[in-house]
Amino acid sequence: MHRYRFILTRPLQFLPVIFGVSIITFVLVRLIPGDPARVLLGARATPTAIANVRAQFGLDEPIWMQYFYFLQNLLKGEMGKSITYKIDVLPLIATRIEPTLALVFSAVLLSVLIAVPLAALAARNHGRPVDHLVRVVSTFGIGFPPFWVALMLILLLAVAFPVLPVSGYGSTLGDKLVHLILPSLTIALSLSTVLMRSLRAAIVEWLKSDVATAARARGMPESIVFWRHVLPNAVAPTINLLAVNIGWLIGGTVVVESVFALPGMGQLLVRAIFSRDYMVVQGVAMVFACATVLVNFLADIATVAADPRVKL
Amino acid sequence: MTAAHPLLSVRDLTVTVEDGDTPRTLLDTVSLDLNRGEILGLVGESGSGKSLFCRSLVGLLPSRSLKRTGGAVLLDGQDIAGASAVELQAIRGARIGMIFQNPTSHLDPVMRIGDQITEGIRFHQGLGGVEARTAALEIMAQVGFTDPPRQFSNYAHEFSGGMRQRAMIAIALACNPEILIADEPTTALDVTIQAQILTLLLEIRKARGLSIILITHDLGVVAQTCDRIAVMRHGRLIEVGEKRRILSAPAEAYTQALIASHPSMPAEVAPGRSPQSEIVSPRPRALVEIDDLHVRFPVGGGLLSRRKTFSAVGGVSLQILPGETVGIVGESGSGKSTLARAMLGLTPLSEGHVTFDGHSLSLKRAETLKALHSQAAMVFQDPYNSLNPRLTIGETLAEVLRVHRKVPDAAINARVGELLDLVELDRSFAARKPRSLSGGQCQRAGIARALAVEPRLIVADECIAALDVTIQAQIVALFRKLVATMELTLVFIAHDLAVVRSLCQRVVVMHHGRIVEEGPSDRVFSAPSQAYTANLIAAIPDIDPDRPLSGAPLSSPLTKGQPA
Numbered sequence: 007m008h009r010y011r012f013i014l015t016r017p018l019q020f021l022p023v024i025f026g027v028s029i030i031t032f033v034l035v036r037l038i039p040g041d042p043a044r045v046l047l048g049a050r051a052t053p054t055a056i057a058n059v060r061a062q063f064g065l066d067e068p069i070w071m072q073y074f075y076f077l078q079n080l081l082k083g084e085m086g087k088s089i090t091y092k093i094d095v096l097p098l099i100a101t102r103i104e105p106t107l108a109l110v111f112s113a114v115l116l117s118v119l120i121a122v123p124l125a126a127l128a129a130r131n132h133g134r135p136v137d138h139l140v141r142v143v144s145t146f147g148i149g150f151p152p153f154w155v156a157l158m159l160i161l162l163l164a165v166a167f168p169v170l171p172v173s174g175y176g177s178t179l180g181d182k183l184v185h186l187i188l189p190s191l192t193i194a195l196s197l198s199t200v201l202m203r204s205l206r207a208a209i210v211e212w213l214k215s216d217v218a219t220a221a222r223a224r225g226m227p228e229s230i231v232f233w234r235h236v237l238p239n240a241v242a243p244t245i246n247l248l249a250v251n252i253g254w255l256i257g258g259t260v261v262v263e264s265v266f267a268l269p270g271m272g273q274l275l276v277r278a279i280f281s282r283d284y285m286v287v288q289g290v291a292m293v294f295a296c297a298t299v300l301v302n303f304l305a306d307i308a309t310v311a312a313d314p315r316v317k318l
Numbered sequence: 319m320t321a322a323h324p325l326l327s328v329r330d331l332t333v334t335v336e337d338g339d340t341p342r343t344l345l346d347t348v349s350l351d352l353n354r355g356e357i358l359g360l361v362g363e364s365g366s367g368k369s370l371f372c373r374s375l376v377g378l379l380p381s382r383s384l385k386r387t388g389g390a391v392l393l394d395g396q397d398i399a400g401a402s403a404v405e406l407q408a409i410r411g412a413r414i415g416m417i418f419q420n421p422t423s424h425l426d427p428v429m430r431i432g433d434q435i436t437e438g439i440r441f442h443q444g445l446g447g448v449e450a451r452t453a454a455l456e457i458m459a460q461v462g463f464t465d466p467p468r469q470f471s472n473y474a475h476e477f478s479g480g481m482r483q484r485a486m487i488a489i490a491l492a493c494n495p496e497i498l499i500a501d502e503p504t505t506a507l508d509v510t511i512q513a514q515i516l517t518l519l520l521e522i523r524k525a526r527g528l529s530i531i532l533i534t535h536d537l538g539v540v541a542q543t544c545d546r547i548a549v550m551r552h553g554r555l556i557e558v559g560e561k562r563r564i565l566s567a568p569a570e571a572y573t574q575a576l577i578a579s580h581p582s583m584p585a586e587v588a589p590g591r592s593p594q595s596e597i598v599s600p601r602p603r604a605l606v607e608i609d610d611l612h613v614r615f616p617v618g619g620g621l622l623s624r625r626k627t628f629s630a631v632g633g634v635s636l637q638i639l640p641g642e643t644v645g646i647v648g649e650s651g652s653g654k655s656t657l658a659r660a661m662l663g664l665t666p667l668s669e670g671h672v673t674f675d676g677h678s679l680s681l682k683r684a685e686t687l688k689a690l691h692s693q694a695a696m697v698f699q700d701p702y703n704s705l706n707p708r709l710t711i712g713e714t715l716a717e718v719l720r721v722h723r724k725v726p727d728a729a730i731n732a733r734v735g736e737l738l739d740l741v742e743l744d745r746s747f748a749a750r751k752p753r754s755l756s757g758g759q760c761q762r763a764g765i766a767r768a769l770a771v772e773p774r775l776i777v778a779d780e781c782i783a784a785l786d787v788t789i790q791a792q793i794v795a796l797f798r799k800l801v802a803t804m805e806l807t808l809v810f811i812a813h814d815l816a817v818v819r820s821l822c823q824r825v826v827v828m829h830h831g832r833i834v835e836e837g838p839s840d841r842v843f844s845a846p847s848q849a850y851t852a853n854l855i856a857a858i859p860d861i862d863p864d865r866p867l868s869g870a871p872l873s874s875p876l877t878k879g880q881p882a
Binding site for chain 2: 217313
């Protein structure tokens with residue numbers, strides 16, 4: 007169907023975006039004070055040793071030449087060698103993708119599972135005590151910063167009542183899932199409130215809409231009016247909100263992975279920044295940027311699928 | 319054939335709202351009967367309670383603060399006023415179907431049309447998917463869908479306004495109800511589409527023996543379709559009776575006023591600044607001169623695909639003389655609003671010239687815009703949305719006066735008062751905000767804002783389309799007074815031809831972005847030279863029931879039961 011033709015043409019528009027991201031990350035990394043060779047070799051390294059390391063990683067070249075090599079590598083599907091780990095950046099990142107992906111996925115799933123029923127409950131009781139209670143509780147979710155929520159959850163569910171692991175990541179699937187509960191809950195507590203508020207407002211509007219009235223006028227019971235007419239119409243604006251938040255969330259894993267010691271890309275990024283590992287920082291930033299672009303692309307597809315009027 | 323009791327009998331129905339300390343009565347002991355196979359016209363201005371009356375019949379009150387506080391609704395002898403939610407669900411759709419004014423907002427935009435039709439069939443009749451689809455396709459064919467199997471899978475936005483209303487009718491009729499409540503079903507439609515929909519309703523009534531309650535503010539529609547008329551005002555039923563009796567000998571003063579304000583009444587001829595338009599020698603220079611104007615809008619297209627364009631106005635040439643009153647008519651999408659906007663420099667011209675008072679918009683854009691801003695003004699269709707809700711009417715008017723430096727700052731308040739006098743609003747309105755005004759008052763404020771510029775040209779774009787018929791008549795009278803007393807050139811855009819006929823000296827008929835006919839109103843309306851114009855005129859529902867709607871079958875059961 008030609009409504010979905012943008013799936014073929016849209017990715018071409020990503021190329022300039024990715025190109026722009028590559029320039030910005032490349033330049034920004036080099037604005038961080040400090041020299042990777044000096045960090046690697048320590049404070050007492052000789053100027054000759056430092057110069058050698060710099061030459062080895064091409065850091066003695068002018069910045070545009072460095073960028074040129076970076077692009078050249080990128081076209082070959084490489085992202086250079088890590089200065090600290092001494093291995094290629096791409097395989098290094100590949101080993102860290104799984105925990106981050108699992109974290110983002112479970113956090114989003116959990117958020118939706120919390121947000122949709124609460125939004126429905128509040129909207130269908132619009133103006134009644136239940137509605138007010140849900141809104142007050144959700145205000146707390148927005149008000150508390152995630153790192154604080156994370157620490158409180160650890161204190162409550164891993165220290166005071168040790169039912170869940172404090173931190174780390176397991177090796178078996180079940181073990182991994184158990185380790186993901188607290189981190190994804192941390193994210194879901196704030197993300198679900200944002201979704202909940204948007205969805206609640208949309209449901210309230212659609213419950214009052216002419217579409218709902220018309221459905222009632224043909225004898226549909228309130229449950230059908232809600233599930234078949236109100237909810238499908240109300241989710242459309244929330245899809246885009248979710249996409250924006252997932253983009254933000256991918257960057258936000260940096261904090262959560264650090265607190266819970268999850269061996270994901272966020273944690274890798276933080277360490278790479280401290281050791282001025284330019285290649286790794288660039289690589290992770292590129293992967294994050296591509297992931298964000300991809301998520302928005304998927305959201306566009308979902309929006310078109312959810313609303314036949316949308317043309318992209 | 320006298321049935322023991324009417325199909326629907328409403329007794330002393332009362333609805334109150336509790337939003338303050340004291341409950342207000344919105345429907346005051348309304349009693350009304352609907353006979354089998356009858357079309358009952360329910361007329362009255364907005365806020366008269368006619369929609370509320372129909373909704374309360376099936377327990378669909380629009381807010382929780384509204385309560386039915388008394389009365390009975392007997393459907394075939396059984397009182398349904400106190401019925402439970404489940405009982406009412408079994409009645410809605412299955413025995414009483416409803417269609418609404420705005421099909422666009424009442425159809426689910428994300429659900430296929432066919433699914434919305436089968437929804438009721440499956441719920442009420444318990445049919446399976448395949449049988450329900452078969453039944454839906456049959457209904458769709460009956461209400462005039464040309465290709466039901468394909469159109470079953472289309473969404474509302476893929477249809478025209480008229481087809482959307484046909485879809486609403488199909489949904490309402492899907493379960494073969496005994497009663498159809500049609501709430502202003504044609505108000506949002508063009509006059510030719512309105513005629514088609516009304517004809518369809520008459521045919522359905524004939525084919526199925528359906529009883530219809532037709533809510534409308536247009537007495538022409540009532541005259542053409544209904545058997546009996548009920549007039550409502552302020553939540554009360556003030557008069558009910560046989561159509562011809564009500565139209566020819568209304569008992570109540572309000573009904574008389576309603577009939578007198580219908581634009582198809584033999585109106586006074588437009589106040590021609592008399593033979594001036596027939597002056598042979600020196601022809602005055604045109605105030606607005608439009609020469610082969612094209613306006614195209616880009617549609618679709620993207621970064622890589624070639625841009626496509628939609629031609630809204632395609633090659634229009636028109637001259638408007640100073641002091642003239644020109645009406646532009648046409649169906650929606652005919653390009654009349656685009657033409658008006660192009661005239662005021664509000665939309666980019668793709669080709670051709672627009673000259674205002676000798677300044678060419680395409681050659682000297684800045685200079686012409688300056689002239690237009692200080693000498694031309696526009697009045698918009700939606701009076702509420704075109705006024706800033708945060709400013710009082712006085713502030714809105716003062717802003718215009720200040721920006722254009724029409725009067726010294728000290729004299730602004732006095733001038734605001736004069737402007738309000740001019741549009742016949744009390745001076746106390748200067749302190750009020752649009753929210754607290756009625757539609758008619760708001761539109762008067764909109765006209766006052768246009769007059770504040772002291773314009774030579776006013777362009778009024780569908781400025782009465784959103785108003786009740788009695789208010790429409792008042793606004794038209796106001797325009798007539800302004801044109802007669804001021805040096806004003808008026809371009810009046812409307813889809814209501816009768817209004818244009820009574821107000822404008824000259825009329826321009828547009829269709830698909832082109833002018834199909836233009837000339838003096840008398841000539842165009844009495845002897846249209848183009849078939850399109852003739853069709854447009856024939857589709858106006860006349861208040862005289864003996865002048866049938868164009869397209870309506872002559873054998874329509876309209877005249878049934880009429881004394882010979």
